[in-house]
Amino acid sequence: MNAFSRSLLLALGVAGLGYFLWSMFVAIRYQALCEISYWSATEAQLRACDDRLGALPKN
Incomplete structure (x- = not known):
């Protein structure tokens, strides 16, 4: 395995890990x-949740 292949696999791994962490954060939120x-x-449910988030006091 040459250096380019290792770099490509590392980049794909980091991107996959980043996507996993982002999706967990969004789902938990x-x-x-x-x-x-x-x-x-549904899209309407997500918008309603975002509206509810906007109504929370910002401290």
Whole structure:
């Protein structure tokens, strides 16, 4: 395995890990705020949850 292949695999691994962490953050956020699953919620449910988030006091 040459250096390019290792670099490419490392980049793909880092990108995959980043996507995994981002998706976990998003899923947990919507579950905690609105008790819905981000991945199975409709667009209207997500907008309503975002509106609810906007109504929270900012401290």
